[in-house]
Amino acid sequence: MRIIVIGGGVIGVTSAYWLRLAGHEVVLIEQDVEAGRGVSAGNGGQLSYAYVEPLAGPDLWTKFPSILLGLDSAVRMRPDVSVDSIRWGLAFLRHCVGKRQSESLKGLLMLAAESHRALAELLSDVPLQFDYAAGGKLILYRDAKALQSAGKLAEIKKQYGFRIEILDRARCLALDPALSRYGNPFAGGVHAPEDAAGDCAKFTRGLYERLRDEMGVETLSSTRVTHLKTMGGRVAGVELDTEEELADAVVLANGIDAPRLAATVGLRLPIEPVKGYSITAPARPEAPMVSLTDRAEKIVFAHLGGRLRAAAFADLDGWSPAVNPKRAQQLQALARHLFPMAAHWNEAEPVWAGQRPMTPSGVPLIGESGVPGLYLNAGHGGLGWTLACGAAKRLARMIE
Ligand SMILES: Cc1cc2nc3c(=O)[nH]c(=O)nc-3n(C[C@H](O)[C@H](O)[C@H](O)COP(=O)(O)OP(=O)(O)OC[C@H]3O[C@@H](n4cnc5c(N)ncnc54)[C@H](O)[C@@H]3O)c2cc1C
Structure with missing residues (x-):
């Protein structure tokens, strides 16, 4: 088949x-x-297979009053007031209560496990230099109660084949001595x-x-798809600024622009933008080597080839x-602190x-x-780098 993939982000490539690989043009x-x-381009760099908790969940539900008052430093909510945003917001709220988060989590864990294996396959076929660091990931918990409930969740994750260990403070310091200077x-x-880290860009x-130089993929850069093209009730290609490209199938992998293009054929995609920030600086010898998430501050650190992000x-x-x-100043201050x-x-x-590009459930x-x-292949939210290879391999299987 001749297949057009729209979007040269990690999901598109x-x-x-x-x-x-499946033999398509x-x-x-x-x-x-x-x-x-x-x-x-500038995401957290974490290949966070064992930690794929969706944003929507009971955790967030309890924080809603402070989020709505603008008192939560990690999450802000001032969405557009449009029918689509309201619809998305209501679906998001539904995923914050009941068992929905654990259902989403199970699906994400399975996809993450596939993705872990698929990245290894890809790299054995196409060696790439991207500051890959297979040094594991540590999620820090501020108090013993939070650590204990993370321990319970870890037991579920182990059933999916993930290796996870609970470390007390002393073992965290032994794992990465840089934590002795941690500000919180x-x-x-x-x-x-x-788990691992690497430069996604x-x-x-x-x-x-x-893909362009060795695998025979036709790449068109500086080329914007304005509309999807339909013929006889099916999508048969794309319209560009001045011309069109025809194909047997089209894949929307264009991140935050996917809902706009889907709407050109009457399809509504539940994807909204959730903005995040990153700062990257030359690392000093005192930088952590393990990839880190601070659960309370909701900040991640990754060592990417001599840089700390x-x-x-x-x-x-x-x-x-x-x-x-x-927000930029807040991030600068938090990272320094x-x-x-x-x-x-x-x-x-x-x-x-x-x-x-976030779906209400966090599931792409x-x-x-x-x-x-x-x-x-869209709506990967805060996990697209982690899930990319598994999602792409699954998509190719589904198209077969
Ligand atoms: C602060 C932050 C930290 C994050 N940290 C992590 C992390 O640690 N680990 C993790 O797994 N994920 C992380 N993520 C999430 C991850 O970055 C995304 O899920 C992932 O990059 C999504 O990739 P994408 O290819 O869908 O989107 P994009 O990278 O945005 O790619 C879409 C591409 O489509 C192109 N495009 C759009 N519209 C058109 C059009 N009409 N025609 C042609 N081209 C078009 C765009 O130019 C773009 O290049 C983070 C995100 C943020 C914001």
Whole structure:
């Protein structure tokens, strides 16, 4: 089949890879001058297979009053007032109560396990340089009670084949001595030794180049898809600014723009932007080597080839991609406070912001769209780097 993949982010390039491997003729279309400049550009870098908890859950429900009053530092909510946003918000709230979060979590754990294996397969076929660090991940918990309930959840995760260990404070310090200078108190952590970190933008660009130069994928950069094209009741290609491209099937892998294109054929996708921020600075010898998540502050740190990246915040504040200077300053201050000696923060790159394409449940949309000829690989929210390879391989299987 001739298949068009729209979007040169990590989801689009991995989709193109597995579709090509399955023997299809693949056209990959990216509106930017190069791949990996959307939300895949500056994310937290964590390949967080054992920690895929959706944003919507009972945890968040208890914090709603303070979030709505703007008192929660990690999550902000000032969404657009449109029918789609309200509909999305109500579905999100439904996922904050009852058993829905644990159902979503099970699905995400299965996909994460597939993704872990699929990335290893891809790298043995196409070696790529992307500051990959297979040093595990540690999730810090501030108090003993939170650590204890994380321990219960760890037992469930082990049933999915994940290796997880609960560490007290002393064992956390033994694992990574950089934590002796950590700016907040913590009681202990949950360690996932098989988790990893890597630069998602470098991976995405590297794979895009291999697809173009060695695997026979036709790549069109600086090319924006304006509409999906239908013929005889099915999606039969895409419309560009001045021309059209025809195909047997089209994959929407264009992140936050997927709902707009889906709407051109009357399809409503429940995806809203959830903005996050990151800051990257040259690492000092005192930087942590293990990839870290502070559960209370909802901030992550990853050591990416001599650089330390901190990423945080989940802001439902509409469709503008602009950096909010207040949030940028908050992230700078938080990163310095937590790890003052870990990086040359004065030499940091400008704070980056990206829009996570989020479904209400946190579970991505993969496979048939309901419109003949149109497939989805979208809505990966805060986990697209972790889930990309599993999602892409699953999509290729579904198209078969
Ligand atoms: C602060 C932050 C931290 C994060 N940390 C992590 C993490 O540690 N681990 C993790 O797993 N995930 C993390 N994520 C989430 C992850 O970055 C995303 O889930 C993932 O990058 C989504 O990839 P994508 O390919 O769907 O989107 P994108 O990377 O945005 O790619 C979509 C591409 O489509 C192109 N495009 C859009 N519309 C069109 C069009 N009409 N025509 C042509 N091209 C088009 C865009 O230019 C873009 O290149 C984080 C996100 C944020 C914001």
